[in-house]
Ligand SMILES: Cc1cc2nc3c(=O)[nH]c(=O)nc-3n(C[C@H](O)[C@H](O)[C@H](O)COP(=O)(O)OP(=O)(O)OC[C@H]3O[C@@H](n4cnc5c(N)ncnc54)[C@H](O)[C@@H]3O)c2cc1C
Ligand SMILES: Cc1cc2nc3c(=O)[nH]c(=O)nc-3n(C[C@H](O)[C@H](O)[C@H](O)COP(=O)(O)O)c2cc1C
Ligand code: SF4
């Protein structure tokens with residue numbers, strides 16, 4: 001690699017260093033080892049937080065790693081991307097008395113130890129002769145596969161991408177979550193005998209019928225798809241990008257100078273928008289503005305992400321509605337024309353309804369426009385499976401994760417409906433685990 | 448404190464005596480430290496005496512290591 | 525995976541972790557909860573004539589923001605009638621046949637009293653007996669506990685009386701409130717003890733309230749000396765175990781007690797000669813669940829060390845524990861400061877300057893910053909700087925090998941030839 005490229009990669013290194021040994025010991029010993037601890041209850045996967053921290057204090061790192069991964073098969077990822085202020089750390093009893101324990105950082109420390117030392121933590125269960133297909137190797141699919149393997153199932157995971165891990169591998173920016181972390185978790189699951197068939201898209205490379213016929217149960221864990229169109233003129237211009245595809249390219253090693261010195265506008269204010277914006281900044285963009293039609297209060301990005309974005313020099317333009325993208329004679333983006341927004345009454349989602357002020361349009365100069373207004377659903381595939389759904393959100397029994405086809409289960413972003421919880425890695429992991437339990441309970445009688 | 452300096456000085460005195468064919472003939476340790484009596488045992492039949500008052504723990508250890516070395520040296524024969 | 529089973533003087537236990545006699549082993553309910561949590565055995569709260577306790581009973585020593593660095597109690601033995609305890613012991617033993625239940629006993633120093641209680645507790649199926657010659661408060665004023673445990677003759681005689689009646693192994697629990705614990709340990713062995721356990725609690729007064737001038741704890745404005753336990757007593761307990769383990773006359777197994785909180789503490793006691801360990805204060809502080817990491821941590825440790833059994837640890841460090849006179853005077857180590865890790869608090873300098881040998885000096889680096897360096901030829905290797913240094917890795921104690929060793933005893937022999 002030449003030095004420019006090396007430099008380019010450096011800026012994509014994980015931003016947050018591991019805790020220092022002294023920091024680890026001081027912090028771990030500060031934990032009260034609460035009984036019936038609220039931090040544990042606030043973790044969607046219910047990691048036994050006091051116990052894994054206690055094990056750090058006694059130098060039992062292998063035990064610490066086992067406690068964490070027992071509850072959460074993608075815990076190295078979660079330690080990096082979980083909104084801990086909203087979850088475990090937000091619930092820590094020390095919030096009131098002093099400062100909350102840095103649970104995420106301690107978890108990351110243990111998982112870093114595990115990634116370095118590769119202890120054998122789990123074993124595949126004795127084969128019970130049943131086969132389960134998992135479609136999609138994101139956190140939901142991987143987590144269900146790990147649990148099923150431990151119960152003794154023969155598990156085949158189909159993944160359309162070249163590498164497993166889902167958005168952990170392709171979607172979350174490398175400086176928050178390096179790809180090798182997600183791939184290590186994939187490795188741990190493979191070690192239990194799970195077969196992961198990458199470059200294999202169900203519905204294309206493998207038929208739906210083959211999957212339904214060849215397995216005793218099927219888990220649909222396909223997540224969501226790409227960013228939907230903005231539906232405004234100029235979207236086809238050169239310089240307009242889909243945020244998820246952009247991040248995917250960076251995570252796959254395509255660092256280009258396409259964005260260097262450019263003025264970029266990112267449309268949307270969720271996880272994806274922030275990740276895309278900070279990514280552009282690292283790719284050399286001179287100015288990055290996030291444009292959002294509602295206000296700071298309504299944005300869906302987490303406070304820590306918002307903080308991070310501001311630290312990285314991202315500018316925010318609230319209550320701004322893009323109306324059209326303008327280009328030059330060569331078809332390159334030159335600006336985004338926007339309308340200012342007034343906020344009205346609360347709508348169904350509980351957020352104030354944006355009302356456009358028609359007669360005051362203004363233009364933001366831009367060479368690059370990135371769309372980050374949510375994700376689409378793979379409705380054709382869901383319908384090909386003949387599953388009940390609501391706008392692409394697959395309907396499931398909340399306890400068993402069974403879809404309208406009793407043989408097919410669904411977990412992760414594919415069942416995540418707007419307004420219901422958060423699309424989070426940790427939620428996907430928990431659903432994967434629960435789905436595996438439900439399948440085991442259903443099939444147990446037949447073993 | 449530069450105790451090592453004092454050690455080197457005391458050791459120097461011992462080494463000088465030993466280099467001049469003096470040998471340790473008596474040792475007395477008390478509240479004031481260690482008193483080592485030397486006697487010259489040269490071929491020329493010199494019988495000069497000397498006594499060193501050693502204060503520094505390192506030198507008091509050095510003296511006994513000299514005795515030990517002599518024992519160790521002699522043991523094979 | 526390593527095997528944690530132990531055989532303690534014939535008492536089998538699935539792991540070396542027992543609850544010591546105390547509040548956590550007061551009732552069947554508690555002991556059963558403890559067994560469910562994973563404890564291998566429990567020494568029941570000391571049985572004897574039921575007492576009446578005072579309120580309050582405990583006090584904790586907080587140190588630098590950490591609670592329970594030490595713990596003080598003025599609780600006596602069981603306050604429940606013997607029949608109630610025996611019924612619960614019988615029930616618990618029936619429900620948990622694979623767990624060890626030891627009855628701790630304390631009665632007046634009379635032969636018939638010991639005979640009576642031994643028969644009655646063995647009747648309900650205990651795996652062994654522990655004689656409590658330890659409690660330093662209350663019971664001692666009634667000539668029991670440490671009052672009888674401090675007199676070797678009484679220890680020997682009472683052990684002997686117990687052995688006359690006992691069919692199960694007899695463990696004698698020793699008090700640390702004595703100058704030389706090997707004297708009473710030896711007396712126990714002479715009396716026929718199958719094992720010894722140590723330590724019980726240490727005489728202590730936790731503190732005085734600066735506003736009210738009352739003691740901690742206080743009972744209607746009055747206090748009394750109590751028994752000290754918890755992390756702070758561990759080094760005392762460990763040395764007493766080591767003293768006994770290095771005594772050639774004391775060949776019986778030792779149960780290590782005092783300040784044990786985790787598997788690491790347990791390993792230390794076992795390396796120093798204990799065949800198992802008992803825990804009281806840590807279970808009071810955190811609950812029975814601490815045993816999970818003790819079991820898990822010990823298993824992982826043994827696996828890492830390539831050892832098959834926890835018993836393989838027992839006594840491995842005993843031969844390293846010597847009399848002062850057998851230590852090598854020629855051994856030399858010096859402190860060295862690693863600038864990569866030093867955070868420039870200068871604590872090592874002031875400790876060495878004011879309390880050691882004045883050999884950590886300031887110097888100026890090429891870039892003008894001030895830093896510290898050890899004048900190694902004057903360093904006596906006392907460890908003080910590395911003990912106070914807050915930055916891991918900043919001070920390393922470097923071994924400086926010497927060709928020959930010379931102990932104090934050897935030195936004195938050499939000098940004696942010269943009239944020294
Ligand atoms: C930019 C961005 C940032 C985010 N940041 C965070 C964050 O900081 N914290 C957090 O908790 N969450 C974050 N999320 C959300 C999180 O990534 C998702 O909630 C989580 O990955 C959902 O997991 P999943 O397994 O359901 O789906 P995915 O991770 O999307 O995995 C689905 C997998 O299925 C595969 N697939 C799809 N169709 C097929 C098919 N037909 N055949 C075979 N394979 C198929 C896909 O290739 C993919 O690998 C972020 C998301 C994005 C987009
Ligand atoms: C509150 C309390 C009560 C105790 N009661 C008894 C007892 O009844 N019998 C006994 O042999 N030891 C008793 N002990 C002593 C413990 O068994 C143990 O020897 C001591 O506390 C040291 O161990 P630790 O540091 O793990 O607590 C008691 C200790 C405490 C703290
Ligand atoms: S709530 Fe806080 S202090 Fe209590 S166990 Fe959890 S992390 Fe530790």
Ligand code: SF4
Pocket residue numbers: none
């Ligand atoms: S610990 Fe329980 S019994 Fe003791 S004082 Fe507190 S509430 Fe009362």
Ligand code: SF4
Pocket residue numbers: 861862865866867868869870871872873896909912913914915918919
């Ligand atoms: S005590 Fe440690 S950190 Fe502080 S100055 Fe000395 S070497 Fe540096």
